Structure formats: structure tokens, C-alpha cells
Amino acid sequence: MDFLTRVALKRPVSTVLALIALIVFGSSSIFTFEMELEPSMSMPMIGVFTNYEGADAETVEKLVSRPIEEIGARMQGMASSNSTTSIGSSRVIFMFDYSTDIDKVFMNFQEEVEQLALPEGCGRPKIMRATSENPFIYLQVRSESGGDVLNYVNNTVKQRLERVSGVAEVKIYGGNEEYIRVTLDERLMEQYSVTIDSVKQALAATDYTIPADTKRQGSMDIRLAINSSVTSLDEL
Numbered sequence: 270m271d272f273l274t275r276v277a278l279k280r281p282v283s284t285v286l287a288l289i290a291l292i293v294f295g296s297s298s299i300f301t302f303e304m305e306l307e308p309s310m311s312m313p314m315i316g317v318f319t320n321y322e323g324a325d326a327e328t329v330e331k332l333v334s335r336p337i338e339e340i341g342a343r344m345q346g347m348a349s350s351n352s353t354t355s356i357g358s359s360r361v362i363f364m365f366d367y368s369t370d371i372d373k374v375f376m377n378f379q380e381e382v383e384q385l386a387l388p389e390g391c392g393r394p395k396i397m398r399a400t401s402e403n404p405f406i407y408l409q410v411r412s413e414s415g416g417d418v419l420n421y422v423n424n425t426v427k428q429r430l431e432r433v434s435g436v437a438e439v440k441i442y443g444g445n446e447e448y449i450r451v452t453l454d455e456r457l458m459e460q461y462s463v464t465i466d467s468v469k470q471a472l473a474a475t476d477y478t479i480p481a482d483t484k485r486q487g488s489m490d491i492r493l494a495i496n497s498s499v500t501s502l503d504e505l
Contacts, residue, residue, distance in 0.1 A: 313346070313365035314399040315378060316407075320392040322357050330354040332388050337361045340381045344374050353409060360407070371398065449502060475499045 317337050321329050334354045338361055341350050346369030353360045365371060375398050382394050410426065412418045422441055430439045453468065476498050484491045 312399040313348075313367055313369055313371050315341075315363045315365070315371075315375060316397045316399070317341075317359075317361045317363075317382065317394050318397070319359040319387075319394040320357060321359065321388070322390065322392075324357060324388075324391075326354050326356050329357065329359050333359040333391060333394075334361055336385055336387075337382065337394065340378065340385070343381075344378060345369065346374065362407070475504075 319329075319333050319337070321333055324332075330352075334352050337359070338350055338352055341347055341361065341363040344363070344365070346366040347363055348366050349364045351362045351364075365374060375396075379396055382396060385394070387393075408426075410418055410422055419441075427439050427441060430436055451468070451472070453465065458464070
């Protein structure tokens, strides 16, 4: 420090010029330095998604999720895994150490999954790797009250997410389609001469759309239609 002080006092002009040069080059570096909001990077994450239509959650976990988890456990650098199994679908996420060669692990993972013996009717697993160019977010929705969650997700959540800027695709896995089971009384059917076909026709008649007419309003043609749909058990 004493040396710098002596030099500054002995050569004041050179010291001032050096400070000016530092300020100029420092300012230039700040304004010309390239910055990215989302720099390109490789995230050590691999996701495996599998559909197994018609299978219950326990079967999906035993025949799909567990074999995939075993493959991930054998991969070098695997830090943790998270598995979510529901009716008809399996989702397994693997996190690896940042020092792991994720490209090599991804190729080895694909090779082992392709050789995996899955039950008949099960779709091939879709393997994805998270990167800054291809990020993905997972949301799990459930209802404590037993409401129609799948209908709400399809008609509300999915549509809102698709309108968000930057969202390329929204996919829905799992869920239960609600249905109504109609049990027929054979004794009453014979008494009122009702057949199974007549019941089917009556149920089908509750949901229809019939073109009615076309009306012209100004320069526009408005097509009219008569439709009916059942939205509750009481209406049915």
C-alpha cells in the first residue's frame, strides 16, 4: 500500500490516466457484456412418462413404475427419484448430480428402457430430459371432496395454462372418467314391455344436436341449432 501511495504521489498524471482507463474499460465491459434471461444449460433431470390404459394404480406401480425406478437406480450419479402412479399412468422423475455426464446417462437410460418388458396394452415410455430449451413443469391435482377433478382439469386448468405465453403443450395423465351405471329391472321391463334397445334409444335421445335454420343478419349468416345435453344425474 505504501508503494502505491508513493507511486501515485510521484506520478500523479500517470495515476489519473490509469484510473480513467479503468473506468472507461470497466463501463464498456458492463454495457457490452452479453446477458441471457435463460442461459443455455443442461439440467441433471430425466422424466419417464408411461400410459397403461385400463390398469389400476397398484398394477401400474408394480409392472411399470418399479421396473423403471430400478433402471434409474443403476444409473451413475443418480441422486434421488420421485414416482407418481395413478390409474392408467406412471410418472417417474430422476435427479442426478451436477457433475454427471447427463448426455451419456440419457443414452444409457433410453437403451435400458427400450429393452424393458412391459405388460400387453401398456404404451412405450416417453423419456424426456429437462433443459433450458425444453423445460417442463408437473402439476398434480386431487380433490378431498371427491368432485369431478378430471373434468375440471380438462375444461378449466388445461385451457388456462394453454393461454399462458411460452407454454408449448399441456398434457394430462391419469384421472377417472365419471360414468353412470344403469341397472335394469327385468320384472318391470316385462310388465311395461320395455326392451334394452328402447332404453338405449331413450338415453341417447337426451344428448343430441339438430340443425334448425339459418338466419341472415346484416352481412352474416347465423346458423341455428337445437341441442340437448345432460349435466347431472337428476336431469337424466
